[in-house]
Amino acid sequence: MADITLKNITKQYGDGYRAVRDVNLDIADGEFVILVGPSGCGKSTLLRMIVGLEDITSGDMLIGGERVNEKAPRDRNLSMVFQNYALYPHLTVYENIAFPLRLAKFGDAEVDRRVHQASELLELDEHLQRKPANLSGGQRQRVAMGRAIVRQAQAFLFDEPLSNLDAKLRGQMRAEISRLQKRLGITTVYVTHDQIEAMTLGDRVAVLRKGELQQVATPRDLYTSP
Ligand code: ADP
Ligand code: ADP
Numbered sequence: 001m002a003d004i005t006l007k008n009i010t011k012q013y014g015d016g017y018r019a020v021r022d023v024n025l026d027i028a029d030g031e032f033v034i035l036v037g038p039s040g041c042g043k044s045t046l047l048r049m050i051v052g053l054e055d056i057t058s059g060d061m062l063i064g065g066e067r068v069n070e071k072a073p074r075d076r077n078l079s080m081v082f083q084n085y086a087l088y089p090h091l092t093v094y095e096n097i098a099f100p101l102r103l104a105k106f107g108d109a110e111v112d113r114r115v116h117q118a119s120e121l122l123e124l125d126e127h128l129q130r131k132p133a134n135l136s137g138g139q140r141q142r143v144a145m146g147r148a149i150v151r152q153a154q155a156f157l158f159d160e161p162l163s164n165l166d167a168k169l170r171g172q173m174r175a176e177i178s179r180l181q182k183r184l185g186i187t188t189v190y191v192t193h194d195q196i197e198a199m200t201l202g203d204r205v206a207v208l209r210k211g212e213l214q215q216v217a218t219p220r221d222l223y224t225s226p
Contacts, residue, residue, distance in 0.1 A: 001186055002064030002154040003029045004050065009059035011045050011211075019045040021211040022059070032181050032188045034202035034219075036195075042211040043191045047157055050189060051080050064154060079148035080157045087132040087143055093119070094128040097146040104151070118146040121183070137169050138176070145180065155187040162197065174200065199223050 004027040011020040020042045027033050035043050048054035049061065052073035061068050068076055087096050095102075097118055101111045119125045122142040132140055141161070148156060161177070162170045178201055181188050192198060198205050199219045207215040207222070215222065 001029055003027060003031075003062075004155060004187060004189070005060075005062040005065075006046075006050075007060040007062070009046070009049065009061060010057045011042070011049060011054065012057040018057075019211050020049070020208075023208075023211075023213045025206060025213060025216065027187060027189065030185045030187055031204065032190065032202045034198045034205045035189060035191045035208060036193060036198050036205055037208035037214075039193070041208040043208055044159060046208070047080075047159055047189065047191050051078055051157055052076050077151070077153050078155045078157055079151055079153035080159070081144060081148050081161050087140060089132055092129050092131060093124060093135070093143050093146075096132065096143050097124075097150055100147060100151050114150045114152075115146075118150045121149070121180070122146050137165060138172055141165075141173055142176070145177075149184065149186075153186070155189065156181070158188070158190040158192075160192055160194075161190075162194070163192075170194075177201065195223075 006023050006025040009020060009023045010018060012018045023046065035046065037043055045054060049056050052068065052071060056069050063076060063078070088099065091099070094115055097115050098111050101114060106114075115128070116125070119128055122145060124139065124142055124146060127135065127139060132143065135143070162173050165173060174197060190197070190201060202219060204216055205219055205222050206213060
């Protein structure tokens with residue numbers, strides 16, 4: 001686990017557009033930070049720079065105190081959970097969760113140990129031999145999170161993970177993500193434009209506007225009118 005520091009982070013795309021402008025943000029070890037702002041304000045760009053999927057034009061990105069600007073995504077040891085939880089339909093829950101460990105060439109015994117540990121935490125242990133098509137939406141989401149946690153990543157990054165779900169499931173998953181994050185104590189950055197998620201999930205909310213960080217505050221300070 002690790003803290004994440006953004007120092008004067010700027011992203012200028014090839015066409016000259018500055019999507020992220022001089023952003024400074026310290027995210028503490030174990031902290032849950034929500035990133036909000038209107039569409040096009042730079043949330044995804046910022047998240048992708050943290051993960052390493054987007055080059056940083058200027059500034060410094062530190063993870064666990066180490067500068068990672070030039071580090072490849074796989075060497076940053078972060079877990080990204082995307083909007084559509086592309087699970088492999090032909091693989092069992094077990095193999096879906098094991099997938100990143102197989103890729104990283106972990107031995108069978110270690111794969112087995114970690115998959116069981118993750119599936120217990122996520123209450124998926126009774127479903128390990130099932131295929132995604134036979135799971136509920138919530139269970140599928142837990143499989144996706146299982147895949148993120150088996151790698152024992154230093155941080156979780158979520159890009160609007162609940163936006164495709166119906167209201168009821170969204171409520172359940174919100175509670176589940178919150179519970180899991182507290183239980184794991186893992187540093188988390190979570191992009192959303194759902195105000196309920198912003199108000200209930202995070203320790204702090206960072207508000208982006210036209211690429212600039214406008215405000216960083218606790219949900220209480222941000223959403224309670226004086
Ligand atoms: P958000 O996630 O907040 O909706 P994005 O980070 O996706 O915002 O985009 C921020 C701005 O950068 C937008 O104006 C978008 O059009 C622009 N942008 C995103 N990706 C690219 C790209 N690859 N090339 C040029 N401009 C981009
Ligand atoms: P979202 O609103 O869900 O963040 P977008 O439609 O903004 O998604 O972006 C989807 C993809 O298109 C992203 O990979 C982004 O980098 C790319 N993109 C967005 N805006 C531009 C742009 N102006 N030029 C080139 N690519 C872009």
